Amino acid sequence: MFSSDLDTARHPLSTRVWGIILGSVIMVFVAAAPVAARTIPFTFAVTVAAFISAALLRGKSNLLVPQFGTASLLLGTFLLYASLSALWAMNPWAALVHTTLAILILLGTIVLSQLIASETRTNLFHMGEGMWIGLLVGLIYFFIEIVTDQSIKIWVYNTLAIDPSRLRGAQHFTWTGRQVVAFARDDLTRNATPITLFLWPTVSAMQGTLVGRARAIGAAVIVAFAGVVIMLAPHETSKLAFLAGLAAFGYAFAWPRFFARLATIGWVCACLAVIPAALLAHRLDLQNASWLQESAQLRIEIWNATA
16 A cells, blocks of 8 residues: 555655554455455454554553543443343343443444544555555455355355355355355345445545545545445345435535534434334334335334334
């Protein structure tokens, strides 16, 4: 990774080593998400560890103490309150483990944001580049898998000569002898979700790392490409998330101040209305609506039971 806005005379390689290293970590992990979505919990932990290690080696240990703002204090208080659910849970230890994990993720996120904020502009360039290059690589892989019925995954499984008895979820595989010949298309569903999560931060990263017309062109290309991939993927929730995100981006671009207030009101209303909405959907008999997909009908049943 080497941005056109940086040159070796003003920014020698020795001043950008950590930016390149950490940017490469980000690139690999963002690319891995559409390939195998289950890597995300591990890649987040490794990313935090990489930034912490870099801070210690550069003498920035003072930045490793979480500094709590209003938002993080409120979220932390909520998580501590949520941990009390272990007192009446059927499995107290399981509830406590999950809330403890959420608290650790919060602390890791705060420290990570502090470390990123302390980086030089040149290092941030490489981190931003790592993000959009990684997503582009992941999109290319996912697109190939969709249009070729997961030929890359089939080739990997057969090359590694994986024993069928070692694999769970037999319904996802079609075998001829000891060779995988097909995967269930549903196996791709979870891989679409990271694309919708990483897309808009990637667009922001492009605005900070590209120059001139390349900013608009790069953003348009990656949004369009992501849209094509998501619409081809067998995951309806990601399609809805992409369209909603596209609409939100358009409104925010046109009316930024008004949209900030609208988004706040919408978010609060959504949080307060989630239980009434789940109950209402079931009472309207939407779980039997013929115009809804089966997965949507089943979710209405699940939401009603949970509510």
